[in-house]
Amino acid sequence: MNVAFEGDTEQAFGRSALEEALSNVGAGGLSAEVRVSKERRRGRSELFVQVVNTSPANPKARDGNVLSRQLYEVSLQIEGLETQPYMLESLPDSFRYDRRIEAYGHNCGVEAEGGVFRSADTIVVDGGRPEYGTPSPVQPDLSFETLADAPIEQLEILVASFEKWVDEHWEETALLRRKEENGWDDRMMDEALGEAQKAHLEALRIRNGVDLLRRNDDLRRAFKLMNEAMKHSATKVDGKLKYEGWRSFQIAFLLSTISSVLRDDEGDDFVDTVWFATGGGKTETYLGLLVTAALYERIKGRKTGVTAWSRFPLRMLSMQQTQRFANALAGAELVRQREEIPGAYISLGYFVGRESTPNRLAKRPKSGEPDFNDPDMPGRYKVLLQCPFCKHDSLDMGFNRELVKLEHRCNRRGKGCPWKMPALPFYVVDDEIFRFLPTVVIGTLDKAALMGFQASIAGFFAPPNGFCSSIGHGHVYAGRASKKNGCLVWDCEAPVKPLIQPAHWYGLTMRLQDEVHLLRDSLGAVDSHYESLMDHVQQAFPGGARCKVIASSATLSGHDRQVGVLFNRPGRVFPLQGVVSGESFWSSQPDPGKTPGQLLRRYVAVAPRGVTHEFVSDRTVEAMQRGVLRLTKEPEVVCTEAGIDVAHASRLVSFYGVNVVYGNTVRDVEAIRRSLEGQVDVGQLSLNAVTLTGNTSFAEVRKVLNRLEEPEPAYADRIHAVAASSMLSHGVDVERFNIMVIHGLPLTTAEFIQTTARVGRTYPGLVYVLHRMSRERDAASFRQFVPYVKQGDRFVEPVPVTRRSRRVLDLTLPGLAEARRLLVHERTADKALTMIQQYTAFLDAEGMSPQVELEELLQALGFTNEDDHVLRRHVMQWLELWEYSLRNPAPNIVFPSKVLPHGRAPMQSLRDVEPSAPIHTGGFDRD
Known part of the structure; x- marks a missing residue:
């Protein structure tokens, strides 16, 4: 050598x-x-x-x-x-x-x-920014303005181009040629032929959507008005558009599912999942479908009721996501008013829970409950960041004592805001949502648990009991001792009027499940039973039919099986991937090394040796902040060194001056925050760090987002670092998030994909992944980091979820049984069944034996196979025990919910899968 x-x-x-x-x-x-x-x-x-x-x-x-x-x-x-x-x-x-x-x-x-x-x-991996144009030489005009005026011609161009592309790329001879060129074996060829069949079916569904718009005048009108509404949604406060129209895949998904708006489509048995890279525009895609459905139903005569319930899996629902919904529905309401289409306001309900918004406003609030006498109380529940009608941030909160309403109010009413009423059509209190049944309800997955103990949620699935004759009180439900007429307004005794529309117009048209890949393990298993319960309740009233289910996901691993378990329906994904990974009719993935200006994100895998992760993270943030600080002080020198025009200096400072440091657990995030504040030395700059986790208060999240969207003029006063958990990784879109440091590989690949997608949304992003090499999974990921990033979706772990679990049945059966009493049997009886004596008399009169209840529950849950005999016996034993307890209650027990087997009450949240234990303090001398 x-x-x-x-x-x-x-x-x-x-x-x-x-x-x-x-x-x-x-x-x-x-x-x-x-x-x-x-x-x-x-x-x-x-x-x-x-x-x-x-x-x-x-x-x-x-x-x-x-x-x-x-x-x-x-x-x-x-x-x-x-x-x-x-x-x-x-x-x-x-x-x-x-x-x-x-x-x-x-x-x-x-x-x-x-x-x-x-x-x-x-290890450095560069990801290219997707290009969303079609490969056809003739590009359709998919702008909101054109589709609001004359959509059919442009949609015909799109679908004809796609049909031609499918024929060229998925034709058998073309696949045989690729087989020879790439060395496919017979199994791979069979897989390709199967995908070819799906591609042709996808083209057929899109073609059918265009034909339906051409034939159905009312649907075409709703579609055109929807484009006007979406243009309003995309308009900024200065009148400029954030985007002028649709990406081709967005409008194609809308066309492929638009038949479900009619409520009579056989394809409703499918769960249609829109799958695209995070940041591609999934939210706007299904928003277009919801707005089309809402406008179509108003045109056809539906005056009120919940058209769609959009559910998110995380406790902390992003306020930005809510604002997008509000903007789109505000646009729909403006065109409804202009077109003089009858019906209630097209409105939005924020259905999250008492940790964020109140379940109800009590006349005599207990300690810890929202007190309407507190002048600061309304402001604590401000959800919207801006008025969805005029786009200004001039919003105040107020309490309407007469109507018992918590209201968002625009200060520009009468001064340029197109909304003329005192309160915006936006509801944040559960009782208000039940009273007014907003057109779209957006909220967290957990709220489905209310079906087991809240009779008023019946309005989501079936007609309410009537309408209160007092103006502004809304719908009424089954009467109770404190609400004899069923009105949810304090002390109301007004007569009940008939419903304002035919019964068949009530009940959901669509349920949306965002980020469906997060419904896994116990959460997914429990939710699968409540998904079936929602279908069951909606089908139970005369003329009722289960609604359409739409989902979105950033990953596809195990999709068909997961959807089958969760919704007891077959799944269908849009769009189908192309023959070559990263290349399809709807988008292409350029190589940023060969295509200047197309860098989306640069991933840097780091394997710290001999130092802690905290040390590496702190030094990384310190180096970045020192570089930005130098840019603020010596813009000409730094820009010259970087080969950048000095005119861009202030924008560079803004877009790269915030560092996101991501931790896998709340404990990690808290340690990161302490380390950032105590160990990072940026010279004369005092580092301003904030924390965003599921434990961060609603008001603090709103404050942080406002500061990030509208940064302080002086760099020293701005937020420099954000220590965040998974709360950040879904629905939070901040243009200034372009640098991220990740402490240890996220626990799942899906979380890695979602988390890293928070940076580089508009400008190139930089992601440092600090691997914990003592962990086998991190070490394996580091060794194969290039394909881990390039083929990320293939590394997503199959979703572990099952609905056939006796332990899960023990959790859900109380809620399922009580939901049938509150939402099915009370409707049949047309009276309250709140007392054991009332309920048992009803069961006897209707012949509702445990055997009948058993068959209903098993049919609802889909436990109809021969190998479900163990589950059948388990449910039967539970029902027989409940029947015995109902017939032989203790002398002081009067409510059916108090004799549920094993003392287990209906779940308060779908996450309540483990018993809680109280922690008491005291008895120790602090000194």
Whole structure:
């Protein structure tokens, strides 16, 4: 082995030390030349070690241990070897993907190019910004303005182009040619032919949507008005548009599902999932469908009622997501008024829960409940960031004592705001949502648990009991001792009027489930029973039918099975992926290395050695903040060094001056926040750090988002770092989030995809992933980081979820049984069944034996297979025990809910899967 030094490397490191460190490189009979030099790479000095094989007879060698001294880093380069790639055994073979990995690094990254392998301390992967135009030479005009005027011609261009593309790319001869070129085996060819069939069906559904719009005048009118509403939604406060129209995949999904708006489509049995990369516009996609449904139903005569319930899996629902819904529905209401379409205001309900908004406003509030006598109380429940009609942030909160309403009010009413009423059509109190049945309800998954103990939620699925004759009181439900007429307003005794529309117009048209891939484990299992309960209740009243289910997801792993478990329906994904990964009719994924200006995100995998994650994270944030601070003080110098026009300096400071530091648990985030404040030294700058987790108060989240959207003029006063948990990773879109540091690989790949998608939404983003190499999963991810990023969806873990669990039945049966009493039997009886005596008399009169209840519950849950006999017996034993308790209650027990078996009450939340234990303090001397 020959060692050759260049420059001052021999003096810096010492010949003997390097020769000793590299001595075993030549073991095994390898003849090699080793050239050592110091080079400037990536803006830093590195010791560059190159090993060149000069003995083809023995191409195998062992890596030598290389010493690193002073501030230099060591790179080992190997070339001239005959190599074979590794295969990613963790991924299945597929005709769309390449599973080959050129080289693995142990405790280091590997850069491979042209037969040259070079070690690196980091692994860098660049992701391109998707291009959403179609490959057709004739591009349709999908602007809101054009589709609001004359949509059919442009939609015809889109669907004809897609049909042609499908024929060209998915035709069997084309697939056979690809098979020969890429070495597909027969199994891969069969997979491709199966996908080809799905592509043709997808084109047919889109074609059917265009034909339906052409034939149905009312639906076409609703579609055109929807485009006007979405244009209003996209309009900023200065009158400019954030976006002028639809991406092709968005309008295609709308066309493929628009038949469900009619409520008579056989395709409603499918769960249609819109799948696209995070940031691609999924929210606006299904918002367009909801607004079309709302306008169509108003045109056809539906005056009120909940058209859609959109549910999110996280406790902290993003206020930004809510604002998007409000803006779109405000646009729909403005066009409804202009077109003089009869009916109630098109409105939005925020259905989250008492930790964010009140369940009810009590006349005599108890300690801890919202007190209407407190002048500051309304302001604590402000949800909207701006008026959805005029887009100004001039919103106040107030309490309407006469109507018992908590109201969002625009201060520009009569001064330029197109909304003329005192209160916005936006409801945040549960009781108000039940009274007014907003057109769309947006909220958290957990609220489905109310079906087990809140009779007023019946208005979501079936007609309410009537309408209160007092103006402004809204719908009424089954009477109770404190509400004899069923009105939810304090002390109301007004007569009940008939409903203002036919009964068949009540009940949901659609349920939307956002981020469906997060419904897993116990949460998914419990939710699957409540999804079936919602279908059951809606089908129970005369003329009722289960509604359409729409879902969105950022991942597809195990989608069909998961959807089948959750909703007891078949699943269907849109759009279908192209023949080649990253390439489809709807979008393409450019290589940012070959296409300047197309960088979406740069991922940097880091494997800290000899230091803690906190140290590396703090030094990373410190270096970034020092760089930004220098840019604020020496803009001309820094911009010249970077080759950037100094005119962009202030924008660079704004868009790269906020660092997001992500932790996997709330405990991690709290430690990150303390470390940022105590360990990061940015010289004269005092680092301003904030925390965003599920425990962050509603008011604090709103305050932080406002500061991020409208940063302070002086850089020193702004937020510099955000320590965040998974609360940030869904629905939070902040243009200024472009740098992120992740402490340890997120617990699931889906979370990694969602989390990293928070940065680089508009401008190129930078993501540092600090791997915990002591964990096997992190170490494996580091070794295969390039495909982990490039083929991220394939690494998503199959979703563990089942509905056939006796333990889950123990949790859900109380709620299921009570929901049938409150939402089904009370409707049949047309009176309250709140007392045991009333309820048992009804059961006897209707012949509702435990056996009948059993069949109803099993049918609702889908437990109808022969192998479900164990579950059948379990449910029967529970019902028989409840029947006995109802017939033999203790003398002081009068309510059916108090004799539920095993003393288990209906779930208060779908997350209440473990018993809680009280923690008491006291008895200890603090000193």
